[in-house]
Amino acid sequence: MPETTLPRPRRLLLLSVSAGAGHGRAADALHAAAVAEHGAEALHLDVMDYVPAAFRKLYTDFYLRLVEKFPSLWAQLYRITDETPPDAAMARLRRALERLNTRSLRQAIADFAPDAIVCTHFLPAEVLAREQLRVRLHCPVHVQVTDFDLHALWVVPGLAGYFAASDEVAARMRARGLDPSRIHVCGIPIMPAFAQTLDRATCAAEAGLDPQRPILLLMGGGAGVGALDDAARSLLRIEADFQLVALAGRNEDMLARLRTLAAEHPRRLFPQGFTRTIERLMRCADLAIGKPGGLTTSECLAMGLPLLVFAPIPGQEERNCDYLLENGAGLKAVDAVALEYRVRALLADAPRLQRLRDSAVRLGRPHAARDVLRQVFANG
Known part of the structure; x- marks a missing residue:
């Protein structure tokens, strides 16, 4: 009799950024649920493990120091970046720097060959949206917003799915032009222990x-x-x-x-x-x-x-x-x-x-x- 080949488990890639603990915790929760409830082969990568040390220090250490020591300055930066149009010169420069510093990440993604990707931070979502436009990435990419608010940086058009913490966040997604059929109100992923x-x-x-x-x-x-x-x-x-x-x-x-x-x-x-x-x-x-x-x-x-x-x-x-x-x-x-x-x-x-x-x-x-x-x- 011919040998029966079992189907390969679906591969789910979870991408977070260690700027604060929440993005990683959301990815960990999705990892646990993927393995326990879907029998998927899941992998969680911290994007900061695949960038140069100087970029990592700027993106994580500088952020943590800013919000703790200079909260008023962070408030201004949060507002300015939320109001900056995506085609503004500074926004284009930021995305170019992100692409330049995440080349190793793109190789790690190719090595894992995922069937689907969920980003719990906007940085990898932005990088992968461009990869899809250039037809260098073919699997669906989703983004999970990890707060009860929607900052402009999370608005990345063309992704397969957008997960909102509340009905209001979903309404903000629609107001910013994201495809309503791809927006889902599911909450913010937390570990199964909380259920x-x-x-x-x-x-x-x-x-x-x-x-x-x-x-x-x-x-x-x-x-x-x-x-x-x-x-x-x-x-x-x-x-x-x-x-x-x-x-x-x-x-x-x-x-x-x-x-x-x-x-x-x-x-x-x-x-x-x-x-x-x-x-x-x-x-x-x-x-x-x-x-x-x-x-x-x-x-x-x-x-x-x-x-x-x-x-x-x-x-x-x-x-x-x-x-x-x-x-x-x-x-x-x-x-x-x-x-x-x-x-x-x-x-x-x-x-x-x-x-x-x-x-x-x-x-x-x-x-x-x-x-x-x-x-x-x-x-x-």
């Missing part, structure tokens, strides 16, 4: 917390950015019975400072470093406090966890914050005084906190990665 049904008491016990007492989750992101110890110190002045879990991420210095503070507040402050099971802490928390990155916002909503936004980055994080406020799933604290005031008020108003939680549940899209891939694989 699990988890028990609050079990998750609290794992972290050494009392599920009968309110639990606040103070988040500084994977890098532990921001003055978390100052925020924790301010919150601990509140005369109420609650437990504060402070996540320092990979910031060992911040973790040490939080542990010193925790010694002064036994059974109230619980410092933690980087964790890969943040969903379990979110499940037992009553309120999250932190920056509204697109992925963090989506993870909180998927867990039905209200977010008290503190010191958002101008631009995309402010727009994410607006989305939460407009839909009743979060609050904003403009400074430490407002942070302390709002937490005190919420702890004293359980019905209001429950309304915030109900809104978060309504907005959450825990299966966004699955829904995105259904569209990707349905279109080839």
Whole structure:
């Protein structure tokens, strides 16, 4: 009998850029869903691993320093680039520099020979759109916007699909001239763990917390950015019975400072470093406090966890914050005084906190990665 040849698994390439953690986390979520739910052969590449060191330093280190040290300057840059026409001289120069510095990436793509590509950052989407125009790339390319806003740089005409976090982002895509038939509202991809049904008491016990007492989750992101110890110190002045879990991420210095503070507040402050099971802490928390990155916002909503936004980055994080406020799933604290005031008020108003939680549940899209891939694989 002739041998039966099994069909080759579909190859999905995911391209992110490590300018902040969110783009990579969205690609990781799509990778996990592609393998688990579609049996695909998936590969996630960080574009910054395929560019010269000088370009990488400019694109990632400079961006992170700018948003942390000079947020007002970043706000202006965000607005200017959003308003710059795509055919302007500076926009053409930017795209030329990107093409010049991503030649190694194009070879890596050719070596993998994907059946479909999803970009979780606009840089590879722009580069590959030109490759398709020059008939040097034949597989469909999609782009996943990773915030609850649409900046002009994400608007890359001619791609196979555009994935929006919300109906408003989709409307902005249409208003900017993208093909409505290729726009899909699926949410922002998050890891499958956020779709699990988890028990609050079990998750609290794992972290050494009392599920009968309110639990606040103070988040500084994977890098532990921001003055978390100052925020924790301010919150601990509140005369109420609650437990504060402070996540320092990979910031060992911040973790040490939080542990010193925790010694002064036994059974109230619980410092933690980087964790890969943040969903379990979110499940037992009553309120999250932190920056509204697109992925963090989506993870909180998927867990039905209200977010008290503190010191958002101008631009995309402010727009994410607006989305939460407009839909009743979060609050904003403009400074430490407002942070302390709002937490005190919420702890004293359980019905209001429950309304915030109900809104978060309504907005959450825990299966966004699955829904995105259904569209990707349905279109080839």
